Amino acid sequence: MGTAMEHGRGAVPDMSRPEAGVTLLSEWAAPPGRQEVVADAVAGTWAGRWPGGLLSRSCLTGADGPWVAQLSQWANDDAARAFAASSEPRLAEQVTEAVPGTQWVGTVPYLRCRGRQFGLRRIPGCIVLVGHEFDAPDLVRARQWVDATFALPASGPPPGLISTHFHVSADGSRVLNYAEWTSHDEHRAASVPGAAREQGGAAAREQGTAPAGADSSGHPDPGSWPGPARTTIRRFSPHRHTTGRFRHP
Structure with missing residues (x-):
């Protein structure tokens, strides 16, 4: 069982941590000028949720385009795949409903x-x-x-x-x-x-x-x-x- 701790704005994940064998990259295309709003909406969908095997999650805002990215680090491959297949589409739908005009590009699981x-x-x-x-x-x-x-x-x-x-x-x-x-x-x-x-x-x-x-x-x-x-x-x-x-x- 676990709880979440949010770090200060601008903090980044430790991509070298050895236990983080799987990283899910999720991307959205935000309406013009609304990257931070979409990023906050992405973070908000996780309120009260911290699945087993999840080590960290980070939101990034695009500097040169409409992109918003979320990287979540996982210690358990099965947990990451299950989340990507079931929970992630539902949470992505919540984001697109919260900020009209947002498009979910998709989620890809990566191995370190x-x-x-x-x-x-x-x-x-x-x-x-x-x-x-x-x-x-x-x-x-x-x-x-x-x-x-x-x-x-x-x-x-x-x-x-x-x-x-x-x-x-x-x-x-x-x-x-x-x-x-x-x-x-x-x-x-x-x-x-x-x-x-x-x-x-x-x-x-x-x-x-x-x-x-x-x-x-x-x-x-x-x-x-x-x-x-x-x-x-x-x-x-x-x-x-x-x-x-x-x-x-």
Whole structure:
């Protein structure tokens, strides 16, 4: 049995915690200018609910578009899947009813794969979700792609990058990189045309946007690796974060 404790605004989850083997990523498209309202509605649907196996949940608001994201960390794969299949659609419907014009994009379960922290722990002001979608489900291939990306030589992380945390979807059709940055400006600076070339490809590689087989500028070598067919990069601000406090008999 457990209760929930909400942290201050801007707090973020610990994506490196070893017991969090499963992360559910839920996304909404909010009406213009209403991301925070939708994020608060998402948080409100959890009032009084803290399912067994749930470790934390976090809401993020989109910095460059209509997106609202929720990440929930789970210790139990069965509990996460059961929640995604039954409770999540019902809670998502409550959000879309509370804020008319909101669209629920869906929920994808991810398995923790690999992560990397650069230097001392710092407070992130920007979360970048880099999503890679493959042409077909293949869990082995997805994990190998992450391993190959980590194996690429790099001159070091770009300024402002705090950490990267790679996850693969349960069916192997997607890879998610949750990247922490000190600020939106630092990420924008690393993302401008030519930045990857000037930094020896570090920005693209450490964000997970350069596939294995990329040259020193971070540009892909066509046909050298069966990488993702589609990549999306979305920038978010931390909004609300809640963790569970469990009581043992």
